[in-house]
Structure formats: structure tokens, C-alpha cells
Amino acid sequence: MAASDDYVVGVDMGGTKILAAVIDGKGEIVQQAKTATKPKKGPDGVIKRIERCIREAIDGAELETSQIRAIGIGSPGPLDPETGVIIFAPNLGWSNVPLKAKLETIFGIPTCVDNDVNVGTLGEYAFGAGQGVKNLVGIFVGTGIGGGIILDGKLFHGINKTAGEIGHMIVDANGPRCGCGNFGCLEAVASRTAITKELQKAILKKGQKSKLLKLNGGKLDQIRSQAIAKAVKRGDKPTVKVMQRAGKYLGISVASIVHFLNPEMIVFGGGVIEAMRDSLLDPIRQAAAEYALPTTMDGVQIVKAALGDNAGVIGASVLARQRLS
């Protein structure tokens, strides 16, 4: 067990903001800093912003850079967790950026990089909902659907480092087209993008009466998770129906994962889950139980992520520690 004065830095890099935190050996955030990503500035510009954000967190914690043992970063991907090269990140406009190498040159501190959802899953395993669980799967439902797999306490990457692409498991081979070009991926039926399309169809095309339009500021071109959650809470029929459908598909995917890998726990996180909580998790649990073969689901926990917005920085700090040890 790491001591409380054993510091690492965890960085959560997204398309809009960068979070950096100094984290002690107990997984506690000592100091945090935040800045806008500004992807338009290009890779070197963004890396400068990451540098500044990290320095601000270290400074705020009243520490010196020399007291930081390692830096971990959760980044959009695909990326290579061994070389630390971001292969492709469409929302950053990056391709083949050697993030690890660049930061190691700047700070002289061992740095490691992994996929943002992998890192989020790792955070939940070490300090969140999955504490004490050896094998778990994380599923993050937002604009898209991503996931991570922890086996025997470590992230499992697979041969091409792409394991955990849960959003592109096919649940409905004759279902709607996915952004990836195929049909019936989980992401095509249960992400916020898919939910938005279904709600637009029900409310705008079919003209079903709904409170959602008002709750979402009179427009439905982009629908916020919070607006969906409020509409469901108020019993808004079209929204309830669409979310039941999304929950059913997510539950079916849980059953498939339980049949295939039979993990001890499935942790759900991401914007849609954070906003909806049990009003989405309950239909997920119900569909999973309905589709699972007898005994396969016994004791399998389906839970909400516990770390919220901090999963990224905490997970990144765990990544840094695991690679060091």
C-alpha cells in the first residue's frame, strides 16, 4: 500500500477540458487544476496546456515536481498504451502524437497513457464502485458508448489494444445503422446519439406530446442527459418509452457479457447514467436478468460508477502506479 505522501499526477484529457490532479497513495485528490483543451492550437499547443495544468496542480499542492513519482493520462483514442502514442483522436484532430514521450521530455517523470474509458474503469476498480472486485467490466454511456475490462486487477488490452469496444458489440443485427457504418451496434441503439434520434422521431416527426421540448430549451437538435432525466422523472411518455428501449438494449448487452466473460461486476458510468441513475439502471438490471441463463447472473453486480467526474484523474493515477510497480 502506497503511503499518503507518495504522490502521482493523474490527467483526464477530453476534447473540451483538461483536468490534472495530484493524488496521494490513498487515492485522495490533494489538489486539482482545470483548463480548456483548445484543440485548435494543435498537438504542441494542447501539450503546453497539459503541462501548465499539471504545474498548477503540483504548485497548488505546495509540492515540487521532483516529489511526483509518475504521471498517468487518460486520453481519447485509439492509442498505444505501451508506446504512449495517440494513434488517432478525431475530437482533438490528432494523429500519431507521441504524448508520453513529449511529457517525459518536459517533466523528466515516468509517464503513461491509456484510453479514457479504460482509465475510468481502472479508477472505479481501485477506488470506486469496484473496490475488492477482481474481474469487472466498465460501460460508459454518453455521446457514444465505451468500456474497459479489468481482469485479475489489471486492464486487459487484447492483441490490438482495442479490448473494451463495447459500443460496437452487435446486439441487433437487423437494427439501425451505427456511426461506424455497421448495423445494430449497442452504440446505435443506446448511446445519447441514438436516444436523441429516437426522441426526435417520436416528438418532431410523429408529433407525440412531450415535456422534453420545454425541458431542453425548446429545441431537440442536441438533448442534454439532465433534460432526459427530468422528463422521465415527470413521467413523460415518449421519453420514458425511448429510455426503456435503451435500457433494454443495455441490459441485453449485459446478458451477453455475462454469458461470455461472466465477470463479478458491471459498472455503468458516463453522462447518461450519471443523470438517470436508477431510472435507467433498473430497466438495465431487469433486461439483463430476463435474458441471462439460470445461474449465470448469480451474484453479478450491476452498479453505478462511484467516482463521477473524478474517475478520469483517479484512474490515471492508478495507471501510473500500476506501471511503476
Add this chain to the structure above:
Amino acid sequence: MAASDDYVVGVDMGGTKILAAVIDGKGEIVQQAKTATKPKKGPDGVIKRIERCIREAIDGAELETSQIRAIGIGSPGPLDPETGVIIFAPNLGWSNVPLKAKLETIFGIPTCVDNDVNVGTLGEYAFGAGQGVKNLVGIFVGTGIGGGIILDGKLFHGINKTAGEIGHMIVDANGPRCGCGNFGCLEAVASRTAITKELQKAILKKGQKSKLLKLNGGKLDQIRSQAIAKAVKRGDKPTVKVMQRAGKYLGISVASIVHFLNPEMIVFGGGVIEAMRDSLLDPIRQAAAEYALPTTMDGVQIVKAALGDNAGVIGASVLARQRLS
């Protein structure tokens, strides 16, 4: 590496026949014996038959029981690989049979039991198509569809010991009903049972002209894999169409597994695959490539099982050795 005079016994127990083999440290079958299972004789009667079959193999190898280090058995399941209790085996009429304990009492040799498809996958990993591969998935297509997962060279069982239930991963949530009661399981669209239903519908109900009826002895109540393979070879339209569909669904499942776990290899075995070979594997490979996200399939091998009917006894011997070490 085990020496060639380091003997174990592998047993493949099915609903109709029992195979027992003495296997040396190089995975070579020294001597084999075979007998009918006769499930009507009840658990103790069948266990007597297993005993006799094992003694015959040892005797034929001109060895003494004392020279056998361990016994491994692949059995229909569900079962508990730790206690060696067969929880439920419908085609044997067994429930809660302590197979491991009973055989250990008879022979005084350490005995271990696992699921037949798990054992088959393990055999392919150690001495078949998967040699040198650390992470692989086995899929066996016959009357039903079963599978096994090897991670880091060991069978992965999961929390309820049910990992590898690939036949009940859901690929088509709005598809046909499965024997398990749910809809759109892989087994409901791509097992020989599902293929048979589709062929009956096309040929008997819709009256499509087909060579299959003659090739299968004038009836279609049960269709042999060999008859299907012959019909496809002769370009029989209804059979080709049905098998293309089955191959597509199997390929979609491969893509889901590749997205989720990203293993190095997927080994296909079982009666349908053994009969059809590349005429089914090619459509599987094609659909998998079509549905897989860029880079996820790079270097992932989709291959036919290499051990054929011997996968069971060889896999059981590997199981015995792994548990001993």
C-alpha cells in the same frame, strides 16, 4: 516440459460415447479406448463404464494404474470445475453428481473435471490450432453452440463458472426464439438446430427445389452436417443461402468478441465446422471483417480446430496436467 513417459489419462464423456486415452507429456495419444455411455444405467452405472474404459486404455498401453499421474475429464455441464460436481447434464439425466470424488475413490489418482467445450478449447490451445497463442476463444458449432476462453494460457471460468456461453450472446435482439426462451441468441440463428429449422422452412414449407432432401436420406427432420456440406459443395441454392446466413451471424459474433475481448485467435470446431470447413469459415471471416472496426481485427486469426475428435481427450489431459502443476 513434461517427459514422454509422464502419463495422464484424458476422458471425453458425451451423451452417446465415452473416450478415454493415455497421453504422454508431448500430448501424444499412447492408447485409446471407447465405449457407449448408456445414460439409462444412471450415474453409478455410467461411472462404472468410465472406470472400465479408463482401465482398458491403461491396460492397452501396457501400463499400471500407479504410473498414471492424473485423470482429466471433459463432461457436459453446467458443472463446478473446483469441486468436480456435475450440477446438471440433461442429455445424461444427471444432477449433482460428484464425478471427481467418485473417480478419485475408485482410482486413488488426482482427478479434475471441466466442461466439454472448455476442455476442447484447452486442447486446441495446448496441442492444436492455438499452439503459441496466449489468449484465444473456442467456438463449437453443433446441435447447440458452446465455447471456451483461454486467457494467459489458462481457462477463464468467471464468477459462476459459466464463462464461454457464446451460444447465448444476443446478436439479433428481434430475431428468432432460442431454446433458452430468449430471442436472437447466436444459437438460435447459427446452430445446426437453427440451420435445420431454416432449411425445413425453405424446402418443406416454401417448396424450394433442393438436392438436400436426397442427400439427407429423403427426410429433413434431422439434418446431418455432412449432408449440408455436400449440398453446399454442389451449389444447392436453398442450402447455400441458409449457410451464408449462419456464417454471417457467426461472423458478426466474432466481430463482437473481437471488439469486446480482442483475443489473438478464434478457433472454430464442432460437427458443422468439421463438415463444412472453409465453405463456412470463409463467410464467417468475411462478415467478421465487414463488421469489425478498423485495426481491431489486425492479425486476429480465425481458424479451424486441428484436433478433431481427439480435442476432448487431449484437452482433458492438459486440464489434468495444469491442475497438477
